[in-house]
Amino acid sequence: MADPIFKRLCLIGIGLIGSSIALRARRDGLAESIVVYTRRKETLDRARELDLGDEYTDRIGEAVDGADCVVLCIPVGACAAVAERMAPHLAAGAIVTDVGSVKQSVINQIKPHLPEGVHLVPGHPVAGTEYSGPDAGFSTLFDERWCLLTPEAGTDIQAIETLTKFWQGLGSTVDTMDANHHDRVLAVTSHIPHLIAYNIVGTASDLEEISESEVIKFSASGFRDFTRIAASDPVMWRDVFLHNKEAVLEMLGRFSEDLSALQRAVRWGDGDLLFEHFTKTRDIRRGIIEAGQESDVPNFGRDQIEE
Amino acid sequence: MADPIFKRLCLIGIGLIGSSIALRARRDGLAESIVVYTRRKETLDRARELDLGDEYTDRIGEAVDGADCVVLCIPVGACAAVAERMAPHLAAGAIVTDVGSVKQSVINQIKPHLPEGVHLVPGHPVAGTEYSGPDAGFSTLFDERWCLLTPEAGTDIQAIETLTKFWQGLGSTVDTMDANHHDRVLAVTSHIPHLIAYNIVGTASDLEEISESEVIKFSASGFRDFTRIAASDPVMWRDVFLHNKEAVLEMLGRFSEDLSALQRAVRWGDGDLLFEHFTKTRDIRRGIIEAGQESDVPNFGRDQIEE
Numbered sequence: 001m002a003d004p005i006f007k008r009l010c011l012i013g014i015g016l017i018g019s020s021i022a023l024r025a026r027r028d029g030l031a032e033s034i035v036v037y038t039r040r041k042e043t044l045d046r047a048r049e050l051d052l053g054d055e056y057t058d059r060i061g062e063a064v065d066g067a068d069c070v071v072l073c074i075p076v077g078a079c080a081a082v083a084e085r086m087a088p089h090l091a092a093g094a095i096v097t098d099v100g101s102v103k104q105s106v107i108n109q110i111k112p113h114l115p116e117g118v119h120l121v122p123g124h125p126v127a128g129t130e131y132s133g134p135d136a137g138f139s140t141l142f143d144e145r146w147c148l149l150t151p152e153a154g155t156d157i158q159a160i161e162t163l164t165k166f167w168q169g170l171g172s173t174v175d176t177m178d179a180n181h182h183d184r185v186l187a188v189t190s191h192i193p194h195l196i197a198y199n200i201v202g203t204a205s206d207l208e209e210i211s212e213s214e215v216i217k218f219s220a221s222g223f224r225d226f227t228r229i230a231a232s233d234p235v236m237w238r239d240v241f242l243h244n245k246e247a248v249l250e251m252l253g254r255f256s257e258d259l260s261a262l263q264r265a266v267r268w269g270d271g272d273l274l275f276e277h278f279t280k281t282r283d284i285r286r287g288i289i290e291a292g293q294e295s296d297v298p299n300f301g302r303d304q305i306e307e
Numbered sequence: 308m309a310d311p312i313f314k315r316l317c318l319i320g321i322g323l324i325g326s327s328i329a330l331r332a333r334r335d336g337l338a339e340s341i342v343v344y345t346r347r348k349e350t351l352d353r354a355r356e357l358d359l360g361d362e363y364t365d366r367i368g369e370a371v372d373g374a375d376c377v378v379l380c381i382p383v384g385a386c387a388a389v390a391e392r393m394a395p396h397l398a399a400g401a402i403v404t405d406v407g408s409v410k411q412s413v414i415n416q417i418k419p420h421l422p423e424g425v426h427l428v429p430g431h432p433v434a435g436t437e438y439s440g441p442d443a444g445f446s447t448l449f450d451e452r453w454c455l456l457t458p459e460a461g462t463d464i465q466a467i468e469t470l471t472k473f474w475q476g477l478g479s480t481v482d483t484m485d486a487n488h489h490d491r492v493l494a495v496t497s498h499i500p501h502l503i504a505y506n507i508v509g510t511a512s513d514l515e516e517i518s519e520s521e522v523i524k525f526s527a528s529g530f531r532d533f534t535r536i537a538a539s540d541p542v543m544w545r546d547v548f549l550h551n552k553e554a555v556l557e558m559l560g561r562f563s564e565d566l567s568a569l570q571r572a573v574r575w576g577d578g579d580l581l582f583e584h585f586t587k588t589r590d591i592r593r594g595i596i597e598a599g600q601e602s603d604v605p606n607f608g609r610d611q612i613e614e
Contacts, residue, residue, distance in 0.1 A: 129605035190528030221497030227592035234585035278541035285534035298436035300607035
């Protein structure tokens, strides 16, 4: 086991991401001690039952007190309020980071509250499942997944390096990029896919002459893939859309334009256009499999799982 | 092993579906002999190497001669031409069926060519993977999946019953419905999901300031799920859209309307509307899992597969 990277790691929020960080950090000794903070008593009790930390508290000042790293594992929309409440208690030299899917808004929300000498290094582990809460975590969630750090220019290099080591310890490959660029990339690889998945599942459940039971019965024809994403945490995703509005609206505009072109091809029977489009999209999947970001087993291997 | 249901089963086309039928029919003795027809010599040779049938031919007259069941396992758009060529050689009393994802068009294409005394019972196994060709088949593809038969009123009851038994033998649960209703249900559970998956993958690969390698690297955030569907066979899917135009355009209209409402909520910061929508879609997935049409393992279990 390597030397601990942090003496006192404070997790603010203990859902899927927070509990997965806790489990991996404990497994591999990445922190000398872990403090778990969460607002709801039931969640805190559950975290204790699952043995996710060394200390548990619902008082944020107590939680961050003396911590050399504070990780906000909460919906993006809650960052400003939490930052404001914890700020007076932060230790000098502490690293404050987060795991949100939107980065510029997180910087805007947290930065104004932080005292001098505290290092803000926003982060986003590109990993997750459709489940949420402290029971959903597992220690290998971040293995072979990217973690993106989006520190502003002028951020303490040592703080960035320490956090990079921590995420590598959690299993990730770390990359650093500009927060705005992050938000545009993720709008297309994550936010728009979620919005259209939520949307098609809604459309399908609202049809007059087709029953919900028919949609469910015949879902293996493609639809069920979308329902996984559309089962993701509603609060987290509401906040993502509210806090990455500009990039989401722009990418949605492009998506709709492109869809209109396909729709027109269907209406006018332009088989060549459809064939050409459907052919080029195959290469992207090949690239994702080759990059180790996806399994090449048919149907994601779902039919091979023993339940 | 049960008694064979057919004496001479003729498979027209030997891709994912044709080869899966062949493998299961051989495994469980559902046919005394299997004749494999396909147009391309290399595919026929490959089918022979894989030992998928008892006879192999690229002459359609020879293939259907004496067959008591002929299954068209070809793209929907090829049905009329194949029906015309095989019709003069069909045996009296034979069942002609297919596996296409669109049903009214298949009836319109095949029916005019069939001689008296041949029974048309169109079929659609709601099963598949993103792979195609004779190597993609496996004997359990249809297990626990629905197969929909869409015979017209007045179709020979015995023929429907025999084909029902055959699909049950292949592992499916069989349901019978009107061809037009089928096409509307599948438009929403299958055709629109494929079109929007193809579309978002196209949109993502066309961005100026975001490279394809970034899209690939960060695909685990949602996008990669869509690429599986968008890697499906382009000819098959081109034909589906060309031959189910009306239902596809109607469902696409509904999808776009609903997406506009979500887009408006994002623009105007209507978090309540987003939250409400994102909450109701969770139930649909629960229904699909409970109906045995999906695994409840996180991320489809893709991370648990040993490759």
